[in-house]
Amino acid sequence: MQNAHEIAFLLARFQFAFTVGVHIIFPAFSIGLAAYLAVLEGLWLATGRQVFLDLYRYWIKAFSVVFGMGVVSGLVMAYEFGTNWSVFSKKAGPITGVLLSYEVMTAFFMEAGFLGVMLFGMNKVGRGLHFAATCCVSVGTLISMTWILASNSWMQTPRGYRIDPANGQFLPDDWLAIIFNPSFPFRLVHMGLAAFLSVAFAVGATGAWHLLKARRQGRISSEPVRVMFSMAMWMAAIIAPLQIFAGDAHGLNTLKYQPAKLAAMEGDWNSEGRAPELLFGIPNMKTEHTDYAIGVPLLGSLILTHSLDGKVPGMKDFPRDQRPPSPVIFFSFRIMVALGVLMMLVGFWSLWHRRNSTLFTSPAFHRVALCMAPAGFLALLCGWITTEVGRQPWTVYGLLRTSQSVSPVVLSSMVVSMTVFVVVYVVVFGSGLGILVRMLGREPEEGEHDADPSHASDILATRTHPAIVDASAAKGA
Numbered sequence: 001m002q003n004a005h006e007i008a009f010l011l012a013r014f015q016f017a018f019t020v021g022v023h024i025i026f027p028a029f030s031i032g033l034a035a036y037l038a039v040l041e042g043l044w045l046a047t048g049r050q051v052f053l054d055l056y057r058y059w060i061k062a063f064s065v066v067f068g069m070g071v072v073s074g075l076v077m078a079y080e081f082g083t084n085w086s087v088f089s090k091k092a093g094p095i096t097g098v099l100l101s102y103e104v105m106t107a108f109f110m111e112a113g114f115l116g117v118m119l120f121g122m123n124k125v126g127r128g129l130h131f132a133a134t135c136c137v138s139v140g141t142l143i144s145m146t147w148i149l150a151s152n153s154w155m156q157t158p159r160g161y162r163i164d165p166a167n168g169q170f171l172p173d174d175w176l177a178i179i180f181n182p183s184f185p186f187r188l189v190h191m192g193l194a195a196f197l198s199v200a201f202a203v204g205a206t207g208a209w210h211l212l213k214a215r216r217q218g219r220i221s222s223e224p225v226r227v228m229f230s231m232a233m234w235m236a237a238i239i240a241p242l243q244i245f246a247g248d249a250h251g252l253n254t255l256k257y258q259p260a261k262l263a264a265m266e267g268d269w270n271s272e273g274r275a276p277e278l279l280f281g282i283p284n285m286k287t288e289h290t291d292y293a294i295g296v297p298l299l300g301s302l303i304l305t306h307s308l309d310g311k312v313p314g315m316k317d318f319p320r321d322q323r324p325p326s327p328v329i330f331f332s333f334r335i336m337v338a339l340g341v342l343m344m345l346v347g348f349w350s351l352w353h354r355r356n357s358t359l360f361t362s363p364a365f366h367r368v369a370l371c372m373a374p375a376g377f378l379a380l381l382c383g384w385i386t387t388e389v390g391r392q393p394w395t396v397y398g399l400l401r402t403s404q405s406v407s408p409v410v411l412s413s414m415v416v417s418m419t420v421f422v423v424v425y426v427v428v429f430g431s432g433l434g435i436l437v438r439m440l441g442r443e444p445e446e447g448e449h450d451a452d453p454s455h456a457s458d459i460l461a462t463r464t465h466p467a468i469v470d471a472s473a474a475k476g477a
Helices: 001-045 050-083 086-120 127-156 176-181 186-218 225-255 258-264 298-306 326-355 362-371 375-390 409-443 453-463 466-476
Strands: 161-165 170-172 277-284 291-294 393-395
Touching: 001 127, 001 375, 001 409, 050 086, 050 225, 050 409, 086 127, 086 170, 086 176, 086 393, 127 176, 127 186, 127 409, 161 277, 186 225, 186 362, 186 375, 186 409, 225 258, 225 298, 225 326, 258 277, 258 298, 258 326, 258 375, 277 298, 277 326, 277 362, 291 298, 326 362, 326 375
Parallel strands: none
Antiparallel strands: 161 170, 277 291
């Protein structure tokens, strides 16, 4: 019986990890793409160049598909809080529920109110009003991200609360301390840059595909393709280095407030100064040792503390039942960092090609840019795995355990729902991604036609349905 309960608990965790892992891709894509669309329309209004309007009309179709899939994937997660994590909802709801209701009242209504004008109002309202609608949708996605990360960051570094002795609920004492908790600013910047960088490489890969296609066909690529690729590479060259610095600052914050997470990320077992940086190894939770370790002397202390003599925490500093599963986040963290460095190098490589006037004529570079299409999203997923798995065994760090947050779930129901979720998600979102890939496989035209109003109206109807309000809570995962 105890075994069945433990398996049901693991399935509940896996189900939420699976659904949030699928979901997070689409809001990140929406955040970056909405900002890109606002920039394109602003450049068109400022310069009058048709190419910016062509690209706007091309990418707004992709935005409508991505936005719709984000809404659908988020809706499911809202119900998981009630079915699988009702104890967490009851205890943390007075804080996390309020923060997510702020998202509904600010970002959600803004996006819903202006999305219709943005998607199919280009020829129905004035240029200024349409641009304002695009900007409002873009700002709405950023505000939405802000409230969601405030909620999630509070779970990582809780502040400004008191615990009701009668029922164990977390009650608010200081809303400013709750919202602006110690990890919030770092995670907000890191996530925002991740969204922009992910979209930059997705747009760049689309441009690279069409550049290679034009080369195979023995023709010159169209102006929209060249402008698209150039803008994406500028963004990669600027944002990727900034993301490295933001990640470093976030790491210092983690060292201060979540040292157990940082020790697990690094695979360090003993607290020591002048610590090495492990490039590879396999942390062994049973033997309390990292097997096959390959490290660079002193680099761990230098990176983590900005001092060669800085002391780095080890997992043996913490009780066994309070240690995150090091093998998972050890590798997810390194994959994220490796992809971040690779994206930065590609951005710098693009500057070299730009200087030598070969940005649009180098097939080798275009193939690399094409292969980098999923790099930003993979790095983002690995970052969230590092953050959320590294928080374990807590849902509210140091205060509420994950095992104490789960509903009294039954193994048979978890097996059935998990199977259904995987099958439905693969079919629905696999089809959606297939549509998106085919859509982007068509080269943008000079004089690109408007987005299909029927698509936009369907998605707008979904977005503004009253039941979707519940989906906002799911974004706080």
